[in-house]
Amino acid sequence: MFLHKTYVQPEDFFWIESPKHGGTGAQAKNVSAFSAIRRAAKKVVGVFAFLFSGQRNLKPRECRSDPGEISSTHDRESTLSGWTGYSSPSTFGRSTERKVSGQYRFSGSRFQNFGKDSSSSSSKSWQLGPVIFSFVELQRATANFALNNQIGEGGFGTVFKGKLDDGTFVAIKRARKNNYGKSWLTEFKNEIYTLSKIEHMNLVKLYGFLEHEDEKVIVVEYVNNGNLREHLDGLRGNRLEMAERLEIAIDVAHALTYLHTYTETAIIHRDIKASNILITDKLRAKVADFGFARLVSDDSEATHISTQVKGSAGYVDPDYLRTFQLTDKSDVYSYGVLLIELLTGRRPIELKRPRKDRLTVKWALKRHIEDEVVLVMDPFLKRNRAAIEVAEKMLRLASECVAPTRGPRPSMKDCVEKLWGIRREMKETMLCSSASVSSSSSATHSFLGRDSDRFALPRIIDDENTTQLVSP
Numbered sequence: 001m002f003l004h005k006t007y008v009q010p011e012d013f014f015w016i017e018s019p020k021h022g023g024t025g026a027q028a029k030n031v032s033a034f035s036a037i038r039r040a041a042k043k044v045v046g047v048f049a050f051l052f053s054g055q056r057n058l059k060p061r062e063c064r065s066d067p068g069e070i071s072s073t074h075d076r077e078s079t080l081s082g083w084t085g086y087s088s089p090s091t092f093g094r095s096t097e098r099k100v101s102g103q104y105r106f107s108g109s110r111f112q113n114f115g116k117d118s119s120s121s122s123s124k125s126w127q128l129g130p131v132i133f134s135f136v137e138l139q140r141a142t143a144n145f146a147l148n149n150q151i152g153e154g155g156f157g158t159v160f161k162g163k164l165d166d167g168t169f170v171a172i173k174r175a176r177k178n179n180y181g182k183s184w185l186t187e188f189k190n191e192i193y194t195l196s197k198i199e200h201m202n203l204v205k206l207y208g209f210l211e212h213e214d215e216k217v218i219v220v221e222y223v224n225n226g227n228l229r230e231h232l233d234g235l236r237g238n239r240l241e242m243a244e245r246l247e248i249a250i251d252v253a254h255a256l257t258y259l260h261t262y263t264e265t266a267i268i269h270r271d272i273k274a275s276n277i278l279i280t281d282k283l284r285a286k287v288a289d290f291g292f293a294r295l296v297s298d299d300s301e302a303t304h305i306s307t308q309v310k311g312s313a314g315y316v317d318p319d320y321l322r323t324f325q326l327t328d329k330s331d332v333y334s335y336g337v338l339l340i341e342l343l344t345g346r347r348p349i350e351l352k353r354p355r356k357d358r359l360t361v362k363w364a365l366k367r368h369i370e371d372e373v374v375l376v377m378d379p380f381l382k383r384n385r386a387a388i389e390v391a392e393k394m395l396r397l398a399s400e401c402v403a404p405t406r407g408p409r410p411s412m413k414d415c416v417e418k419l420w421g422i423r424r425e426m427k428e429t430m431l432c433s434s435a436s437v438s439s440s441s442s443a444t445h446s447f448l449g450r451d452s453d454r455f456a457l458p459r460i461i462d463d464e465n466t467t468q469l470v471s472p
C-alpha cells in the first residue's frame with residue numbers, strides 16, 4: 001500500500017523526499033480514502049510534471065485541460081484498457097508511419113482511469129498510475145540492492161528483483177551512477193514517459209520510479225521466467241518447441257501492433273531484440289525496455305522522423321541506418337530478425353562461425369531461397385511436418401520483414417494476421433498427423449497446453465515424420 005507515501009504537490013515539478021511523509025506510521029495509515037485519492041492524484045500530477053520538466057513549463061492543471069487536443073484520441077484510448085489483441089476498427093488500415101511530435105502531449109486519460117480505480121481503497125497505488133518510490137522503500141524491497149537479487153545488467157544499469165511492502169514482486173532498474181550524460185537522462189525520462197502511456201498484457205507495466213540526487217530508478221512489473229535469449233540458449237529449462245516459439249512471435253507482434261496502431265500517440269520501440277523479450281512462467285512474452293522508444297505524432301502527412309540511430313547491433317534497420325529516417329517499419333525489420341532468431345536459435349551476429357555464416361539473417365535467407373528451411377531450424381527443434389511447415393511460413397514472413405527498404409515490409413498488424421494464419425494451419429496439420437498416426441499405428445499423442453493460455457495445441461510425441469537432423 002503506497003497511499004501513505006510521499007506525494008508530489010501540484011506546484012512541484014521535481015520530487016524531493018520529505019521525511020514528514022516518508023514513513024509508514026499509523027497517522028499516515030489512517031488517512032481517509034478521499035484524502036488518499038486526492039493525494040494520489042496529486043502524485044500522478046507530479047509524475048507527469050517531472051516528465052515534462054525541461055521540456056515545457058506545464059502546470060498540472062494544463063495536463064487535464066485542452067479537450068480539443070485530446071478529444072480525437074481519448075475515446076480510442078478509453079476503449080483500450082484491458083486490450084486483448086484486436087480493437088478499434090476505426091484505425092484499421094490507417095498509415096502508421098507518422099512523424100515525431102515536437103512536444104510530448106498528455107491526454108489526461110490517466111486521471112480518469114485513476115478516478116475509476118481509486119474507488120477501491122484496497123487497490124495498490126501503482127495500479128492508479130505510476131508512483132514515486134522512496135529510496136528507503138526500494139532498499140527494503142531489494143535487501144539493500146543485494147547481489148543475489150540482481151537479475152540483469154544492461155546499458156542503463158543493473159536490474160534487481162524486489163518485493164514491495166504489499167508483497168508485489170517488481171523489477172527495479174537502477175541506473176549506473178557514472179552514466180549521467182544528457183542522452184542517458186533522456187533515456188531515463190523516455191522510458192518512464194513511454195511506459196506510463198501504455199497498457200497491454202504483452203508489455204511490461206510501469207509501477208513507478210525514483211529520481212533523487214544521483215539515484216535514478218525505474219520500477220516495473222517483474223516477469224518471472226527470464227528473457228527470450230536465455231530460453232534460446234537453453235538456460236531456462238526445456239528448449240522452446242515450435243508451437244511455443246510461434247506463440248511468443250504472436251505475443252511480440254501484438255505488442256508492437258498496439259504500440260504502432262492503438263496507442264494515443266504511436267510509439268516506435270527501436271530496440272526489439274531477444275533480451276528485451278521477457279518470458280512468463282506460462283511461456284508468454286512481454287516486451288520490455290523503452291529507453292530508446294520514440295513517440296510519433298498523428299500527422300498523416302508525415303512519413304518518417306529524422307533521428308540519431310539507436311538500437312542493437314544486428315537488429316537495426318539498414319534503411320534507417322542509411323537515411324536516419326525512423327518509421328514503424330524499423331521495428332518491423334527488428335521483428336523480422338527476431339523471427340529468424342526464434343527459428344534458428346542463433347544470435348543475429350555470430351562471430352565464432354565461418355565468415356559466410358556470421359550474419360544470421362543473410363545465412364537464413366540464403367537457405368530459404370535454396371529451399372533448405374529444415375537446415376535453418378534450431379537443432380533443438382523437432383523436425384515433424386507441422387514444425388517444418390511453420391518454419392517455412394515464419395521464414396517467409398521474416399524475409400518480408402527484413403526487406404532492405406521499408407516500403408515492401410508488412411505492417412505489424414499484417415504480421416499478426418499472418419501469424420494467426422500460420423498458427424491455425426499448424427493446428428490443422430497437427431490434428432491430421434495425429435489422426436493418421438493413431439489410425440495406422442499405436443503411436444501415442446497427447447494434447448498439451450504447457451505453453452499457452454489461449455487453448456491447448458496438440459503435441460505429437462510420435463516422430464514418424466522426423467527428418468534427419470543435418471548439421472548446417
Ligand SMILES: Nc1ncnc2c1ncn2[C@@H]1O[C@H](COP(=O)(O)OP(=O)(O)OP(=O)(O)O)[C@@H](O)[C@H]1O
Pocket residue numbers: 151152153154155156157158159171173204220221222223224226227271275276278288289312
Ligand atoms: N521487468 C523485468 N522482469 C524480469 N527481468 C527483467 C525485467 N527487466 C529486465 N530484466 C532482466 O534484466 C536484463 C537487462 O534489462 P535492461 O532492460 O536493463 O537491459 P538493457 O539496459 O536494455 O540492455 P541493453 O542496454 O543491452 O539493451 C533483461 O535482459 C532481463 O533479463
